[in-house]
Amino acid sequence: NAGVMQNPRHLVRRRGQEARLRCSPMKGHSHVYWYRQLPEEGLKFMVYLQKENIIDESGMPKERFSAEFPKEGPSILRIQQVVRGDSAAYFCASSPMGQGASGEQYFGPGTRLTVT
Amino acid sequence: EDQVTQSPEALRLQEGESSSLNCSYTVSGLRGLFWYRQDPGKGPEFLFTLYSAGEEKEKERLKATLTKKESFLHITAPKPEDSATYLCAVSGGTSYGKLTFGQGTILTVHP
Numbered sequence: 001n002a003g004v005m006q007n008p009r010h011l012v013r014r015r016g017q018e019a020r021l022r023c024s025p026m027k028g029h030s031h032v033y034w035y036r037q038l039p040e041e042g043l044k045f046m047v048y049l050q051k052e053n054i055i056d057e058s059g060m061p062k063e064r065f066s067a068e069f070p071k072e073g074p075s076i077l078r079i080q081q082v083v084r085g086d087s088a089a090y091f092c093a094s095s096p097m098g099q100g101a102s103g104e105q106y107f108g109p110g111t112r113l114t115v116t
Numbered sequence: 117e118d119q120v121t122q123s124p125e126a127l128r129l130q131e132g133e134s135s136s137l138n139c140s141y142t143v144s145g146l147r148g149l150f151w152y153r154q155d156p157g158k159g160p161e162f163l164f165t166l167y168s169a170g171e172e173k174e175k176e177r178l179k180a181t182l183t184k185k186e187s188f189l190h191i192t193a194p195k196p197e198d199s200a201t202y203l204c205a206v207s208g209g210t211s212y213g214k215l216t217f218g219q220g221t222i223l224t225v226h227p
Contacts, residue, residue, distance in 0.1 A: 004159075033213055042220060043160070043203070048213030056213050091159050104150055105215060107159035 002027065004094050004108035005074075012114045013082050021077040021111045025094030032075045033105055034067060037089040049075060082115045089113075118143045118211070122204050122218035129194055129225050137189040137221045139204030149187050150215065151180050152203040160203055194225045 005024040013019050025032050034046040048056040049069035060067065064082075069075040079086055089112050093105035119142040129135055141149065148167055152160035164173040166182040173180045177198065179190040189202055201222050205215040 031213065033215075035215075035217075043205075043215075043217040045211075045214040045216070056211060058211070059214070104148075104162050104165050106162055107152075109159045 004092055004106055006090075006092050006108040006111050008111060009109060010112050010114070012116060014116055015083060016081050019079040019082050019086070019113055021079075021090050021092075021113070023075040023077070023092030023094075023108060025075070025092075026096075026106055029094035029096050029106070031095045032069050033093045033095075034075075034077050035091045035093065035107075037091065037110075039088070043091065046077075079113075082113075084115045087113055087115045118206055118208055118216040120204055120206055120216055120218035122202075122221050124221060125219065126222040127224070129191075129223070131195055131225055131227050132193045134190070134192045134194070136191070137202055137223070139187040139189070139218055140185060141187070141204070141206050143206045143208035143216070146206060146208045147212075148207045149182055150205045150207070151187070151189055152205065154201045154203055154220070163202075191223070194223075196225045196227050199223055199225045 004026055007022050032049045035043045037043050045059040047060050047067045052071055064080045066078045089110045091107050091110045093107045095103050095105045121140045123138045148165050150165050151163040154160045164180040169184045171182050177192050181188045201220040203217055203220045205217045207215055
């Protein structure tokens with residue numbers, strides 16, 4: 001049973017470019033979460049999605065960041081006009097249970113974004 | 117707002133020297149407390165979920181316990197391969213999908 005898959009594993013972007021991070025959840029999981037880990041900081045929640053729905057985006061920066069989880073295909077975290085402060089590791093997690101439940105989340109290997 | 121504080125920040129042990137990691141939390145209506153292990157350059161690996169005070173879970177050399185205010189991760193006779201960062205997280209209140217993480221404890225086990 002394949003785990004959570006993320007690609008690319010490493011991404012380098014120049015300031016002002018767009019970054020697209022992809023996440024395929026574990027088989028049988030329909031709930032996806034994105035977290036960001038800044039250097040020397042802990043994991044911070046960004047957004048929680050189900051297929052075609054954003055459930056909780058309370059951790060998303062107000063501008064430049066967006067996320068989707070379409071009916072078909074992976075979840076996408078999109079960062080427009082990247083700045084150096086966006087450099088971080090971005091982790092995706094998935095779970096078989098969602099809203100109202102307290103089940104564990106399984107994490108992918110992360111995408112390390114470097115903005116030059 | 118949910119808060120998680122882990123201590124110590126770093127812990128160095130000799131192989132076979134048992135110890136405990138602490139996770140103190142503040143949450144409105146705990147629905148679950150989670151322990152993860154993270155190796156450098158990798159994603160967090162799920163270890164345990166605890167749901168209510170008094171609950172305990174064990175896996176190999178690790179044992180997690182939970183009270184109303186804190187959780188402990190006990191490591192018995194650790195080996196060098198137990199070296200990693202151990203993360204504690206909580207789920208609670210009305211944020212059903214959100215995990216709030218502590219800063220982690222960096223554990224180093226010397227042979």
